Amino acid sequence: MTDAQPRYRKILLKMSGEVLMGDAPFGIDTKTIEAVAEDIKEVTDAGIELCLVIGGGNIFRGVSLAGRGMERASADYMGMLATVMNALALQGALEKVGVHTRVQSAIPMDAVCEPYIRRRALRHLEKGRVVIFAAGLGAPFFTTDTPAALRTAEMGCDALFKGTSVDGVYTADPKKDPEAVRYDTLSYHEVLSKDLRVMDASAIALMRDNQVPIVVFSIRERGNFMKVLKGQGVYTTIA
Ligand code: UDP
Numbered sequence: 001m002t003d004a005q006p007r008y009r010k011i012l013l014k015m016s017g018e019v020l021m022g023d024a025p026f027g028i029d030t031k032t033i034e035a036v037a038e039d040i041k042e043v044t045d046a047g048i049e050l051c052l053v054i055g056g057g058n059i060f061r062g063v064s065l066a067g068r069g070m071e072r073a074s075a076d077y078m079g080m081l082a083t084v085m086n087a088l089a090l091q092g093a094l095e096k097v098g099v100h101t102r103v104q105s106a107i108p109m110d111a112v113c114e115p116y117i118r119r120r121a122l123r124h125l126e127k128g129r130v131v132i133f134a135a136g137l138g139a140p141f142f143t144t145d146t147p148a149a150l151r152t153a154e155m156g157c158d159a160l161f162k163g164t165s166v167d168g169v170y171t172a173d174p175k176k177d178p179e180a181v182r183y184d185t186l187s188y189h190e191v192l193s194k195d196l197r198v199m200d201a202s203a204i205a206l207m208r209d210n211q212v213p214i215v216v217f218s219i220r221e222r223g224n225f226m227k228v229l230k231g232q233g234v235y236t237t238i239a
Helices: 017-021 030-045 062-066 072-096 118-126 145-154 188-193 201-209 224-229
Strands: 010-015 049-054 101-105 130-134 159-164 214-218 236-238
Touching: 010 017, 010 145, 017 030, 017 049, 017 072, 030 049, 030 072, 030 224, 049 072, 049 118, 049 145, 062 072, 072 101, 072 130, 101 118, 118 130, 118 145, 130 145, 145 159, 145 201, 159 224, 188 201, 214 224
Parallel strands: 010 049, 010 159, 049 130, 101 130, 159 214
Antiparallel strands: 214 236
16 A cells, blocks of 8 residues: 555644643643644655644633733734744744744744745745744734634645644534534535634635635644645544
8 A cells, every 4th residue: 555645735734822731721831842843843844835823822812811801902912922922932842853944923023033924934935944923913803713814825825724632623512512423524614604613704714715625633643733634534624
């Protein structure tokens, strides 16, 4: 049997900040981030052009503080800064295993990383560098889902990979409902009309309008990223 080939050539991986917590209730777990970096290396070693977007929920989510009385926009800017911290942590872990990276922030932060410049990001990808997009859209009232979809489109990626703690999209929350069944494939329309909450509706709509598939898989299982990229293992495709 021949070894399966990756199904996509250029992709964006969106991870929620919670992926970096490991089993901790908050923050960044070094063992976990090292393991994620190894999985990413496996994919870049295969010659895949890779963009990353990481959330900030392990450190800070705008809505939670806004719910306790803070102005929503200010809380969201704090959330965006949290995504920059995660991007830098991931950059450190990736460089440690020999993956070349650049962080580009939607909020210019010259002493820390590059500003977001589309053509420069494309050039980095061509040179085999992983580009980590930080600070979301640089605008409040969003989560990192929509910027992930936007950068996927801007970079001309073949697919948007969403790495979560669940191995796909289910009919109900599998952690709460033992009867929940996983979908193998879904249409964008089904996700939106059934309100399946895979990603923000604006992100799904953007991918639908650009005909880019979304692959939802578990990033918690080691080695799974490459497996799913080859069409093996368990995942849900939205197309
Ligand atoms: N955020 C924002 N605009 C953006 C991206 C992020 O305001 O374009 C803020 C928002 O407060 C969000 C926080 O950054 O809650 C962290 O991102 P997210 O909630 O997507 O993190 P995740 O749940 O993926 O870890």
